[in-house]
Amino acid sequence: MMREYLGEIYRLQSTPEGATTSLLAERLEVSPSAVVRMLRRLAEAKMLTHVPYKGVTLTPAGEREALKSIRRHRLLEVFLVKVMGFGWEEVHAESHGLQLTISEAFEDRMDAVCGYPTHCPHGDPIPTKDGRIAPTNDQPLTEVGVGASAVVRRVKTDDAGKLRYLAELGLVPGTPIHVVNRAPFNGPLRLQIGAGAKPTEHVIGTEIAQVVRVEVVK
Amino acid sequence: MMREYLGEIYRLQSTPEGATTSLLAERLEVSPSAVVRMLRRLAEAKMLTHVPYKGVTLTPAGEREALKSIRRHRLLEVFLVKVMGFGWEEVHAESHGLQLTISEAFEDRMDAVCGYPTHCPHGDPIPTKDGRIAPTNDQPLTEVGVGASAVVRRVKTDDAGKLRYLAELGLVPGTPIHVVNRAPFNGPLRLQIGAGAKPTEHVIGTEIAQVVRVEVVK
DNA sequence: GCGCGAAGTTAACCGAGGTCAACATTGAAC
DNA sequence: GTTCAATGTTGACCTCGGTTAACTTCGCGC
Numbered sequence: 001m002m003r004e005y006l007g008e009i010y011r012l013q014s015t016p017e018g019a020t021t022s023l024l025a026e027r028l029e030v031s032p033s034a035v036v037r038m039l040r041r042l043a044e045a046k047m048l049t050h051v052p053y054k055g056v057t058l059t060p061a062g063e064r065e066a067l068k069s070i071r072r073h074r075l076l077e078v079f080l081v082k083v084m085g086f087g088w089e090e091v092h093a094e095s096h097g098l099q100l101t102i103s104e105a106f107e108d109r110m111d112a113v114c115g116y117p118t119h120c121p122h123g124d125p126i127p128t129k130d131g132r133i134a135p136t137n138d139q140p141l142t143e144v145g146v147g148a149s150a151v152v153r154r155v156k157t158d159d160a161g162k163l164r165y166l167a168e169l170g171l172v173p174g175t176p177i178h179v180v181n182r183a184p185f186n187g188p189l190r191l192q193i194g195a196g197a198k199p200t201e202h203v204i205g206t207e208i209a210q211v212v213r214v215e216v217v218k
Numbered sequence: 219m220m221r222e223y224l225g226e227i228y229r230l231q232s233t234p235e236g237a238t239t240s241l242l243a244e245r246l247e248v249s250p251s252a253v254v255r256m257l258r259r260l261a262e263a264k265m266l267t268h269v270p271y272k273g274v275t276l277t278p279a280g281e282r283e284a285l286k287s288i289r290r291h292r293l294l295e296v297f298l299v300k301v302m303g304f305g306w307e308e309v310h311a312e313s314h315g316l317q318l319t320i321s322e323a324f325e326d327r328m329d330a331v332c333g334y335p336t337h338c339p340h341g342d343p344i345p346t347k348d349g350r351i352a353p354t355n356d357q358p359l360t361e362v363g364v365g366a367s368a369v370v371r372r373v374k375t376d377d378a379g380k381l382r383y384l385a386e387l388g389l390v391p392g393t394p395i396h397v398v399n400r401a402p403f404n405g406p407l408r409l410q411i412g413a414g415a416k417p418t419e420h421v422i423g424t425e426i427a428q429v430v431r432v433e434v435v436k
Numbered sequence: 437g438c439g440c441g442a443a444g445t446t447a448a449c450c451g452a453g454g455t456c457a458a459c460a461t462t463g464a465a466c
Numbered sequence: 467g468t469t470c471a472a473t474g475t476t477g478a479c480c481t482c483g484g485t486t487a488a489c490t491t492c493g494c495g496c
Contacts, residue, residue: 033474033476034453448486451482462472
């Protein structure tokens with residue numbers, strides 16, 4: 001459990017808001033008081049430093065543990081999709097409980113059975129066993145200029161509905177796209193999705209576009 | 219957790235000793251008092267009737283839950299061996315934690331991915347989703363007469379060492395054998411193991427022979 | 437039929453992980 | 467500078483699953 005908290009702290013630390021008590025509570029689906037108590041325990045265990053009312057910083061040890069949690073989580077997601085046949089919109093819910101009980105041996109077997117994947121189904125990099133994580137270099141689709149070409153890298157949502165919709169559109173990591181047009185005042189985007197024989201054109205709203213992160217190709 | 223207790227009660231009810239408090243405690247690796255408390259809770263939930271100092275009987279509802287637990291456990295064992303590549307001597311330990319957290323959807327996926335197996339790696343039948351379980355008709359190898367031919371059906375041990383040894387010998391469910399000879403006073407057995415091109419001969423002690431259950435072929 | 441060891445039970449406790457209600461701090465608006 | 471809403475924290479409580487220590491009850495040997 002402590003490790004899962006650390007994983008979530010790590011994830012939130014790299015967002016603009018940082019790892020606040022209330023965000024952690026929301027992401028972990030527990031009350032803020034549960035979070036605060038866990039922060040104290042993690043501080044005692046030298047996994048982080050917690051200055052009340054100020055914030056939280058992972059120690060190197062805490063970061064190591066966090067990356068273990070993230071590795072486990074993302075491997076599990078790949079495994080659920082590639083081996084067990086779940087849809088990528090189902091894995092978030094499904095991996096919740098599993099995450100807590102799989103052994104290290106099981107984790108290693110998942111890794112092997114999936115062919116040592118480097119990214120989770122949503123495009124996030126999987127930390128290596130020794131705690132190294134590939135850097136990401138992408139931006140929200142909303143920030144890409146009209147006329148640009150790009151490749152979808154990550155999809156930053158856990159919402160099953162959105163994920164189902166994105167899969168339908170073909171907006172999954174690896175897909176090349178082209179921004180045809182954007183309506184004014186943060187209006188919807190017209191996109192060409194896919195390449196080769198039959199690219200398709202779709203119009204997507206900003207709520208969806210914000211969630212899709214792409215790497216622009218020159 | 220309650221369901222796992224029920225599963226163990228069901229298993230023990232079909233042994234000569236029955237489902238006693240101390241046997242349950244031993245199998246579940248908890249103290250007897252933990253068992254008694256759980257028995258009270260299960261009785262409150264109308265899963266069984268518990269007469270203090272006397273014993274325990276599953277209600278129909280309790281039996282249904284027990285079979286669900288057993289199904290889950292045995293499916294998990296098949297899955298760990300066939301899909302994840304664990305040895306059949308490792309699955310007992312490995313399935314302990316997993317058992318508690320897998321969802322029904324995950325269970326269904328395991329079933330499908332394994333090709334809807336009917337027996338676990340140790341030969342025990344897997345209950346169907348609607349709670350029906352195939353009858354077993356086998357006897358300990360120790361009770362088979364000299365000269366008889368039989369097929370290994372089940373292997374009744376969780377001991378990793380014994381299981382490894384049995385796998386080495388080829389004494390796994392499905393293997394045909396022939397009892398060549400038995401030393402007097404419950405002495406070791408000489409067996410022909412396997413059929414066709416190259417059956418092998420081995421001598422096994424009674425401790426191992428007790429654990430191997432076979433069906434005699436006429 | 438008594439005594440005694442084994443088996444079963446109860447009681448009091450622990451820690452983890454959650455809740456809600458009350459209190460403290462912060463910072464932004466006026 | 468004060469006020470106040472949002473955010474963070476503490477405290478008292480719950481459940482669950484485990485423990486040990488002390489107790490009953492059972493049934494066997496004599």
